[in-house]
Amino acid sequence: MALAVVTTAHHFRRACQEARLEGELALVPTMGFLHAGHQSLIQAAGQRAPTVAVTIFVNPAQFGPGEDLSRYPRDLAGDLRKCEEAGAHVVFAPEGEREIYPPGFQTHVEPGLLAAPLEGEKRPGHFRGVCTVVLKLFALSRADAAFFGEKDYQQFRVIEQMVQDLNVATEVVGRPIVREADGLALSSRNAYLSAEERGRATALWKALGAARSAFRSGEHGAAQLEELAAKAIAESGLRLDYAAVRDPVALQRPQRADGKSRLLLAAFLGKTRLIDNGALGEAQ
Ligand code: PAF
Numbered sequence: 001m002a003l004a005v006v007t008t009a010h011h012f013r014r015a016c017q018e019a020r021l022e023g024e025l026a027l028v029p030t031m032g033f034l035h036a037g038h039q040s041l042i043q044a045a046g047q048r049a050p051t052v053a054v055t056i057f058v059n060p061a062q063f064g065p066g067e068d069l070s071r072y073p074r075d076l077a078g079d080l081r082k083c084e085e086a087g088a089h090v091v092f093a094p095e096g097e098r099e100i101y102p103p104g105f106q107t108h109v110e111p112g113l114l115a116a117p118l119e120g121e122k123r124p125g126h127f128r129g130v131c132t133v134v135l136k137l138f139a140l141s142r143a144d145a146a147f148f149g150e151k152d153y154q155q156f157r158v159i160e161q162m163v164q165d166l167n168v169a170t171e172v173v174g175r176p177i178v179r180e181a182d183g184l185a186l187s188s189r190n191a192y193l194s195a196e197e198r199g200r201a202t203a204l205w206k207a208l209g210a211a212r213s214a215f216r217s218g219e220h221g222a223a224q225l226e227e228l229a230a231k232a233i234a235e236s237g238l239r240l241d242y243a244a245v246r247d248p249v250a251l252q253r254p255q256r257a258d259g260k261s262r263l264l265l266a267a268f269l270g271k272t273r274l275i276d277n278g279a280l281g282e283a284q
Helices: 009-022 036-048 076-086 126-141 150-165 187-192 197-201 203-216 223-236
Strands: 004-006 025-029 051-056 091-094 146-151 171-177 240-245 262-267 272-279
Touching: 004 009, 004 203, 009 025, 009 051, 009 091, 009 126, 009 223, 009 272, 025 036, 025 126, 025 240, 036 076, 036 171, 051 076, 076 091, 076 126, 126 150, 146 150, 150 171, 150 262, 150 272, 187 272, 203 262, 203 272, 223 240, 223 262
Parallel strands: 004 091, 025 051, 025 146, 051 091, 146 171
Antiparallel strands: 240 262, 262 272
């Protein structure tokens, strides 16, 4: 099937309706500037359903004032090539913000407790913007399943909870982080890094490795593991935003970590904010 590119909500709804007559539909919501991580989501979606729809929309509602909305990287032609290469069938690239937020738009999704700490605390309103646009994309597509990368682990959990709380029929599927050979988690924001910064950007991966190895050696105290990761990040010259050990479901801080507890990290490298995370019990 050739790649169909639609630019209006109306045409996206229609394309998805037609696809669903043939079988299941899997959705991959993105903000574009696609990389191999997005392509792995598209491929996983293709294993799940005969039709894969990708959305490309830099969602202003999830950026705070002073964040990188105006400079967020964009490359629609490259994105379409990568979608096709990865096996997508439909791409929805709204021709303007008004396709998603028309004049008079006034209803938002307010996520709860899961959205309060970590990214939610550092980026007020972020998850409200994410949930609102994702619910709209679910409503337009009526996808059977939607695929999200676990680099944004809290986002994945917040969306899973939204779907459960609001009885949305779309199944939310989380997929493992895709990394560069040196461990850096793929992210569209890596494009902001200078060559010198790129060299130091593995600090989060190294901090995760240090915490994992301490965990394996018997250090299970959440506070101690957080401190160790924070120290590793600071020593690489990055400015720590948070290093948090959390249970993988409620994202609450355990006294003592187990192998499934996740270490979630955020740090600034120059002006670029990087995030990463992983389960403490996983090998690295
Ligand atoms: O993860 C992202 O790229 C975005 O937060 C999403 C899920 C596409 C919503 O805009």
